[in-house]
Structures are given as structure tokens and as C-alpha cells.
Amino acid sequence: MGLAIANSAKARGAQYSAARARRSGTKAMRFRPRRGLTIFVAVFLPLVLSLAAWQDRRAAEKAVLEARLAAQGAQPAQRLEGWLTRPAEVWALAPTFTQGRWQPQRALWLDNQTAGGRAGYGLYVPLALGDSTWVLVDLGFRPAPAQRSELPALSLPSGPVAVSGHLRAAPPARPVLGDEAQSAQWPRRVQALRWPELAAAFGPEVTLREALLVASPEVEGVERYQGLTPPMSAAQHRGYRLQWLGLALVLILGWIFASLERTPQREHG
Numbered sequence: 001m002g003l004a005i006a007n008s009a010k011a012r013g014a015q016y017s018a019a020r021a022r023r024s025g026t027k028a029m030r031f032r033p034r035r036g037l038t039i040f041v042a043v044f045l046p047l048v049l050s051l052a053a054w055q056d057r058r059a060a061e062k063a064v065l066e067a068r069l070a071a072q073g074a075q076p077a078q079r080l081e082g083w084l085t086r087p088a089e090v091w092a093l094a095p096t097f098t099q100g101r102w103q104p105q106r107a108l109w110l111d112n113q114t115a116g117g118r119a120g121y122g123l124y125v126p127l128a129l130g131d132s133t134w135v136l137v138d139l140g141f142r143p144a145p146a147q148r149s150e151l152p153a154l155s156l157p158s159g160p161v162a163v164s165g166h167l168r169a170a171p172p173a174r175p176v177l178g179d180e181a182q183s184a185q186w187p188r189r190v191q192a193l194r195w196p197e198l199a200a201a202f203g204p205e206v207t208l209r210e211a212l213l214v215a216s217p218e219v220e221g222v223e224r225y226q227g228l229t230p231p232m233s234a235a236q237h238r239g240y241r242l243q244w245l246g247l248a249l250v251l252i253l254g255w256i257f258a259s260l261e262r263t264p265q266r267e268h269g
Contacts, residue, residue: 033259041255045248052244059237069093069228077164081129084209088169093228096213097164100127102156102221103134106202107187109151115141115224121152124193124212125221126202127163133207136198137163138214141224151187156221163219166228170195170210 072093080098083091103126110122120143126134142152171193188201199208217225 028263029260030263031259032261033255037255037258041251045251048244048248048251052241052248055237055241055244058232059234059241062232062234062237065093066234072166080135080167080213083167084211088211091167091211092169094167095164096167097162098127098129098135098213099160099162100129100135101160102126102158103128104154104156105186107154108136108193108198109142109187109189110193111189111191113141115143115226118143120144121189122226123152123154123221125154125156126206126208127161127213131207132205133209134202135209135211135213136193137165138168138212138226139219140215140222140226151189154187161220163213163215165213165215165219168212168214168228170212 073095075095077095077097080096083094083096106126108124110124113120113122120141123139123142124136125139127137128134145152193212195208195210199206202208214226214228215222
């Protein structure tokens, strides 16, 4: 008798709970994107993905450059004049050495350079090799004086010198905003290195080779060696690529979660 009463009470309780659930209803998830957030994600997601792709391309370029530099660095240094008789793709980044005389009166100060948080110039000085042949030598970074009208002081040996370093092909001229005013004075402040313009400025009696000799740190005249590769390595580019991809994932997941909302769903029986 007591067992029957208990079972009956349980059955009535279950019926009461089911009826209450039908009256109050349950909550369901509905996907309802918000217009403002959707527009925001639609604008910035392609931008973030394009930045990740750009970092990926730069990482690949730097990896090729680093591998080539390592391979060239393993070779013994050869005389510069011998390298220049061969195609540029053969001697690019190759170790080399030569002798000549500095031409400091034709020094070029590449503007808008920075190193260690300081503004300054990249210093490029022609080296006369003989037979009127000149090659431009990268002597690294020099801090800028306090006055814009002044250029850093330059002191180089006047006699024959031995210069060692690595060869680089003539770099492409970087874009310059507006027309660069051509100065007739030497030494000269420049915004970019343009070989046809430099050859014309040095005069017809000079043969300027389309190559850049990056002087080694021990060469007299190098105060701050800038190296052969840009500051950011292939590994750093890959790290930035992962950061951009992570941000893209956050945008997508944030948009999905923000678009979900709970809605009451009533049941009728």
C-alpha cells in the first residue's frame, strides 16, 4: 500500500514538472549576426589576412637571402675586379676585397636612416679602383648632427687603402615623395641611390660600376656596421604572420559568439 502511494506521488510530480516546462518554455540558440559587427569583420578580416600573407612572402624572401648569404660566406673571398666580370646573380653577397683610393669629396649621405633609436644617414663613398673605375662603398650609419643644415664630419685616409666586405647588386631606388631637388654641391645629401643619376653626376670621365661594396666592420671609416640583411629575420616575419592569423581567428570567433542569442521557445500541448 505504501509503495503504491509513493509511486503515485512520483508520477504526479513528473507530470507537474512536464506541465511546468511546457508553460514556461525552454531557451534555444539562434544565429543572428549584428549588422555593425558584421561590417567591421568584413572590412578588417581581409586586411588582417593580407598582412599575414605579406609577412609570409617576406619570410620566404628573407629565408632565401639568409641561405644565400650563408652559402656565399662559406666561400673564400675573391678580388672584386674578378667578381665584376661575371653576372650579378653569381657575385651577389659574395665576400670580396680590393684596393683603391677614397673619393670623400663625392660622398653621398642617404637621408632618413635610423639606428638604435637615433636618426642619421647612410654613408656611401666612391672608391677609385684605377682606370677611372669607381665602386660605391657602404660605410654604414652615421648619426645626424643637431643642425639639419650640417652633415656629419668625414675623415678618410688619402692614400691607397685595402677594403674588404661583401658585394651587393645596385639596390632599387626607394620611392621618394615629391621631386627630389638635385644639388650641385658635394658631398651630397640624397633621398635615394639612383645609379644612372649618380653616373651622370660623377661625370663622363668616371665609370661607375653597378655594384655596392658593403665594407666590413674592421674597415677604417665604418663607425656603425649595418650588415647585409634587413634587421628583421625570416623567423621574426613568421612570428608576425602567426600573430596576424591569430587576430583573424579572434575576429571570426568573436563574430560567431556575438551573433548567437538565446530565444524563448514555448511548447503547447
